[in-house]
Amino acid sequence: MGSGQMAEALARGLIDRGVVQASQICCSDPAPARKELFRSLGCTPYDTNFEVAKNCDVVFVSVKPQYVHTVLTEARPVLKEDTLVISIAAGITVAQLLEAAGPNARVCRVMPNTPCLVGETAAAMCLGGKATSDDGETVVSLFSAVGKIYQLDEKLLAAVTGLSGSGPAYIYMLIEALADGGVRAGLPRDVAQGLAAQTVLGSAKMVLETGRHPGALKDMVTSPGGTTIAGVHELEKAGFRAACINAVVAATQRANELSKPQ
Amino acid sequence: MGSGQMAEALARGLIDRGVVQASQICCSDPAPARKELFRSLGCTPYDTNFEVAKNCDVVFVSVKPQYVHTVLTEARPVLKEDTLVISIAAGITVAQLLEAAGPNARVCRVMPNTPCLVGETAAAMCLGGKATSDDGETVVSLFSAVGKIYQLDEKLLAAVTGLSGSGPAYIYMLIEALADGGVRAGLPRDVAQGLAAQTVLGSAKMVLETGRHPGALKDMVTSPGGTTIAGVHELEKAGFRAACINAVVAATQRANELSKPQ
Numbered sequence: 001m002g003s004g005q006m007a008e009a010l011a012r013g014l015i016d017r018g019v020v021q022a023s024q025i026c027c028s029d030p031a032p033a034r035k036e037l038f039r040s041l042g043c044t045p046y047d048t049n050f051e052v053a054k055n056c057d058v059v060f061v062s063v064k065p066q067y068v069h070t071v072l073t074e075a076r077p078v079l080k081e082d083t084l085v086i087s088i089a090a091g092i093t094v095a096q097l098l099e100a101a102g103p104n105a106r107v108c109r110v111m112p113n114t115p116c117l118v119g120e121t122a123a124a125m126c127l128g129g130k131a132t133s134d135d136g137e138t139v140v141s142l143f144s145a146v147g148k149i150y151q152l153d154e155k156l157l158a159a160v161t162g163l164s165g166s167g168p169a170y171i172y173m174l175i176e177a178l179a180d181g182g183v184r185a186g187l188p189r190d191v192a193q194g195l196a197a198q199t200v201l202g203s204a205k206m207v208l209e210t211g212r213h214p215g216a217l218k219d220m221v222t223s224p225g226g227t228t229i230a231g232v233h234e235l236e237k238a239g240f241r242a243a244c245i246n247a248v249v250a251a252t253q254r255a256n257e258l259s260k261p262q
Numbered sequence: 263m264g265s266g267q268m269a270e271a272l273a274r275g276l277i278d279r280g281v282v283q284a285s286q287i288c289c290s291d292p293a294p295a296r297k298e299l300f301r302s303l304g305c306t307p308y309d310t311n312f313e314v315a316k317n318c319d320v321v322f323v324s325v326k327p328q329y330v331h332t333v334l335t336e337a338r339p340v341l342k343e344d345t346l347v348i349s350i351a352a353g354i355t356v357a358q359l360l361e362a363a364g365p366n367a368r369v370c371r372v373m374p375n376t377p378c379l380v381g382e383t384a385a386a387m388c389l390g391g392k393a394t395s396d397d398g399e400t401v402v403s404l405f406s407a408v409g410k411i412y413q414l415d416e417k418l419l420a421a422v423t424g425l426s427g428s429g430p431a432y433i434y435m436l437i438e439a440l441a442d443g444g445v446r447a448g449l450p451r452d453v454a455q456g457l458a459a460q461t462v463l464g465s466a467k468m469v470l471e472t473g474r475h476p477g478a479l480k481d482m483v484t485s486p487g488g489t490t491i492a493g494v495h496e497l498e499k500a501g502f503r504a505a506c507i508n509a510v511v512a513a514t515q516r517a518n519e520l521s522k523p524q
Contacts, residue, residue: 172479204462
């Protein structure tokens with residue numbers, strides 16, 4: 001239900017990785033262009049959310065947060081006992097999902113982030129009370145097709161929003177600023193941005209693939225009196241680490257404020 | 263010549279991507295364990311750098327900067343007219359390479375970075391006067407097997423050192439600090455670090471694959487009054503961007519100092 005960017009990224013990821021076949025995916029959207037795009041992937045577009053809910057065992061709620069209540073209330077009469085409802089709407093709580101879909105609905109709330117679009121999301125999930133551990137495994141296997149997912153208590157989802165939900169913006173700022181540094185040092189803009197983005201990608205992959213502590217990896221590339229420690233010193237002088245911690249904490253606080261009843 | 267971490271990463275990358283066959287690669291190293299490792303990859307280990315230089319059309323100089331002169335002087339008598347010498351030694355200039363290998367040697371200087379180990383290096387190169395544009399293409403195709411490489415004027419390699427050479431350390435600091443922010447907001451350490459590293463990876467991949475400007479991508483994920491702008495605000499308050507620019511500039515300056523004659 002809802003066929004926006006995130007729904008498309010999920011559908012492409014699931015199809016590309018062979019987790020489900022395109023013919024197994026139904027969708028709905030008010031925009032004809034979005035339905036046409038999903039049809040071109042091999043999925044079946046329907047005219048209404050109601051039809052999607054009726055025809056699917058796993059229903060993704062992939063609409064803007066303000067429409068979740070309407071969409072789920074519409075779908076409620078046709079949700080089967082074993083229908084799994086997965087909401088990716090930011091800030092919409094499990095309690096709110098159950099209020100709309102019914103107290104016996106098997107619901108799961110997921111907080112993905114936009115790199116879902118390139119198959120590298122960082123996501124977290126929590127299950128509603130009626131959802132089974134099998135449901136949890138279903139959600140993990142679906143999202144593992146487009147990145148990484150952790151299962152957590154719902155109270156921690158605000159921190160996930162502050163870290164990985166909002167985090168891409170911090171990294172885009174960083175890439176732009178590192179590229180600015182390269183330009184300041186004389187590099188052409190396209191080279192500077194290419195080197196910056198590739199360095200960010202490669203370094204993150206080093207942390208993920210070597211499993212070594214980032215502090216240890218930093219020490220390994222920091223020769224005595226070398227170039228790297230000169231750069232590190234500048235970051236420390238500016239309170240770079242504290243700024244990162246503050247950003248995550250401030251965004252988490254804002255997520256907590258937003259999920260309180262208005 | 264030299265079979266350390268970077269040589270191993272290159273060899274593995276070239277073999278895995280099918281750019282060259284393992285049997286085409288020769289190596290040398292004083293440490294028996296390193297020779298054994300290369301033998302296990304299917305490469306041919308020799309006892310001396312001299313033998314490697316004698317038997318290869320493309321010779322990688324992958325030893326610490328202080329040994330480059332000795333190793334190249336040793337190899338000089340057996341360098342053929344069409345032998346391409348690729349040095350990845352930090353700070354060793356084309357002029358220094360030619361001084362050791364001979365004025366007619368076809369040399370190339372490359373500045374890779376450690377994510378070479380996971381096939382995602384960000385590198386730059388410059389060619390010596392006797393190297394041909396075909397040599398340039400050879401180097402590009404070799405390093406494209408383990409990441410990205412740009413061809414630049416030698417005077418810009420110091421800026422590359424300050425940006426992508428030293429950059430991994432900045433990113434390791436960032437990942438650790440973002441994880442600290444997550445822990446501050448209540449997340450378990452392993453979840454926080456996993457989300458942080460995956461967010462950094464995914465966001466960089468978004469920049470590289472969408473080809474959109476990082477500033478535009480930042481704007482796309484920054485909802486009015488939302489969580490992300492709260493985090494962005496904290497970064498701006500701390501001078502996050504200026505700190506990144508300063509780091510690259512300071513590391514570049516140090517690279518320039520180091521490449522001057524002592």
